[in-house]
Amino acid sequence: MRASGGQVETFGAAFGIRTAVVLSTESALRRTVRVSLETLGLRVRELDDFGALFERPDRGSVDLVLYDVRDPPRDAQPFARRLRRSGFPPHLGVLVLSTPEETPLALEALEQGADDVISVPFHQVVFRARVRATLNRSILYEKYRRGIEALRESRHELATAIESMSYAFALFGPEGDLRLANERFYALYPATTCGRETTLRTLLRAMSGFDGSHGDAWNEETIGALVRGKACLVRTRGGRVYEIRGSATPTGGLVTAHEDVTERVRDEERLRHLALHDPLTGLANRVQFEEELERALHGARRGDERFALLYVDLDGFKAVNDALGHQTGDDLLVHVARLLRETVREGDLVARLGGDEFAVLSRNPPDEEGVRRIGERLFERLGRTFPAGPAGVPIGLSIGAVIHREGDGGLVDGRQLIARADAAMYAAKRKKTRSVVFFESLEPRGDQSNLGARFS
Numbered sequence: 001m002r003a004s005g006g007q008v009e010t011f012g013a014a015f016g017i018r019t020a021v022v023l024s025t026e027s028a029l030r031r032t033v034r035v036s037l038e039t040l041g042l043r044v045r046e047l048d049d050f051g052a053l054f055e056r057p058d059r060g061s062v063d064l065v066l067y068d069v070r071d072p073p074r075d076a077q078p079f080a081r082r083l084r085r086s087g088f089p090p091h092l093g094v095l096v097l098s099t100p101e102e103t104p105l106a107l108e109a110l111e112q113g114a115d116d117v118i119s120v121p122f123h124q125v126v127f128r129a130r131v132r133a134t135l136n137r138s139i140l141y142e143k144y145r146r147g148i149e150a151l152r153e154s155r156h157e158l159a160t161a162i163e164s165m166s167y168a169f170a171l172f173g174p175e176g177d178l179r180l181a182n183e184r185f186y187a188l189y190p191a192t193t194c195g196r197e198t199t200l201r202t203l204l205r206a207m208s209g210f211d212g213s214h215g216d217a218w219n220e221e222t223i224g225a226l227v228r229g230k231a232c233l234v235r236t237r238g239g240r241v242y243e244i245r246g247s248a249t250p251t252g253g254l255v256t257a258h259e260d261v262t263e264r265v266r267d268e269e270r271l272r273h274l275a276l277h278d279p280l281t282g283l284a285n286r287v288q289f290e291e292e293l294e295r296a297l298h299g300a301r302r303g304d305e306r307f308a309l310l311y312v313d314l315d316g317f318k319a320v321n322d323a324l325g326h327q328t329g330d331d332l333l334v335h336v337a338r339l340l341r342e343t344v345r346e347g348d349l350v351a352r353l354g355g356d357e358f359a360v361l362s363r364n365p366p367d368e369e370g371v372r373r374i375g376e377r378l379f380e381r382l383g384r385t386f387p388a389g390p391a392g393v394p395i396g397l398s399i400g401a402v403i404h405r406e407g408d409g410g411l412v413d414g415r416q417l418i419a420r421a422d423a424a425m426y427a428a429k430r431k432k433t434r435s436v437v438f439f440e441s442l443e444p445r446g447d448q449s450n451l452g453a454r455f456s
Contacts, residue, residue, distance in 0.1 A: 018135060019043045019058075023050055023067035024097065029120065033066055033097070036127055050079070054086050064093040064135060066118070069105045080112040091142035093134040167259045172200045174252035188242070188258055200226075200254065207236045226254060233265070241265045278352040280330060281337035289351035292361055293414035300404050308371045308403045310360040310436070311421035312340070312378065313429065315396030317356035320388075328388045335386055336395070343381045344374065359418070368403060368438065375399045375436035383434065400424025402439040 020042045022033045027048070034044045042064070047053055050072050053065070065083060072079035080094055094114045098106035106117045115134045118127060162169050168185035172178055176199035189203065204219050222232050226246025234242045243261045246254050276288035284292070299305030314336065321329040333356065340350045340358060349361040360378075365371050378399065385392035402420045420439040428437035 017043060018063040019045070019061055020064040020066065021045045021047060021053060021062055023047050023053060023065065023071065025071050026068065029068065029097065036124060037064075037066075037131065040128065040131060054082070059086070059088055062088055062092065063138060064095065064131070066095045066097055069096045069098045069102050069109055078109075078112040080109045080114040084113045089142070090145055091138040093138040095130065095134055165257075167257045170256045170258065171249075172254045172256065176200050178203075179253065185258060188260065200256070204234065207234055207242065223254075226256065233261070278337075281334055281352050283337050283341070283358070284349055284351035286351065286353050289349065289353065289359055289361065290414050290418075292349050293417065296361060296363065297404070297414060297417070306364060306404055308362045308365045308374075308401055309417055309421045310362065310371070310375065310378075311400045311418070311425040312358040312360065313398045313425050314356035315398055315429065316394075320393055324388055324393070328393075331388065332386050332393065332395070336382060339381045340378070343377050353418075359421070365403070371401055371403060371438075372436050375401065379434050397434075398425050398429035399436045400426070400428050400439065401436050 018041075020037050022030050022037070022044060024030045024033075025048050030046045030048070034046055037044045050067070053059065056062075065088075067079070080096075083092065083094055096106050096109045096114045096117045097120050098109075098117050099120055106114075110117065115137065116130050118130050162180070162182045165182060165184065168188045169180075169182045170178060170185045171180040178198040178200075189207075191206075200223060201219050204222055208218065222234070222244075225232050226244060227248045229245075229247060231243055231245045234244060236242065239262075240260060241262045243259045245257045247256075248254055276285060276291075277283065278285045293309070296305060296307045300307065314332075317329065317332070320332060333352070336358070337350070337352065340360070344350055344360055345362065347363055351359050351361070353359050360374070362371065362374060365374070379397060382395050382397055385394050387393075400421050401424060402417060404417065424437045424439040424442060427442055428435075431437065
């Protein structure tokens, strides 16, 4: 068997000083494998006597064995299995060198404890990848084993490590009982005690306050998410928000990390509120309005929802700003926003789209007459004098509307619908009428000249 050549970069720094043994009665193969391994930064020993390997006094320092699958003696104990039981390190990596003709022998070696098979002749890239993978597995196993031994040797070190964690830590056994926890955990859950009387289920039930079948279903869903490694936010009956992260143990237990993230969640909610609301009036902004409009369009396309969009513009607002100042203008906008919220139906969405322009998304209006009545209420409530300046400021409105009916599914998106309502509003402004102008009533030309101009 011969190996194909190729340039290989050095990876010795990744492995440290590692020792490999190459076993084959074919000197050319041993030499090729040795050169390839040395290029990776390994210390390599060549042997043609398989029995001599088990007599080496330094076999406890061997990290990797590569052997020709054709050569091992066929004794009572398979070679790969014997390697695992003859004084070699537990993390020993075993690679089998095999031609395609010896595939049955290679598969048998894998069943007996070998880690992987390298087909020969081999390409350097493939060889390097398989050696690196095997060494990495052995190194990880070695680190894991040493870590377990260190933990067994010193319970004090384990306790110190757990107590030094910046979050609450708890280990639950396969039956759900609390096995181990740090002081941060007990500070987070003061009434908790270690033992069978405290399980993850009882802890979650006490936190959430959910009872009955609903509580049981929520508990199981939350525990299942933790076992899968998904972080869960739990809102307690006291108004706090805890983040719990979980990781399943090989024995069926669950390692959990608990953290009070109430302030973080509140900050995120405040940021989301700022992102979706107008800072002056507190109404929904254009971003939120368009999101809700797209949801309404999606529901309408399914046939289970219809809606109307009213576009409201204040008449003469610029004159108020110029005459009385921007503070008065802002006060007027806040006043109008409050009246809009109080006037529309419960469940309708009111938004400030910008400047002195507002919009109302009215879900499931009865008909065109129902939308007209909404507009009349707006004229009645908002069309009064605003107390500012010597004689007050009269509030004028122009309202355009569009109703999304069955069969209107050809609309591309919410922006087109807003543009139609906007065109109807401008038609109302030109007519100086105190009534709602519907987009459907506009003439094909003239009244629609503004359509899309401000939303392109």
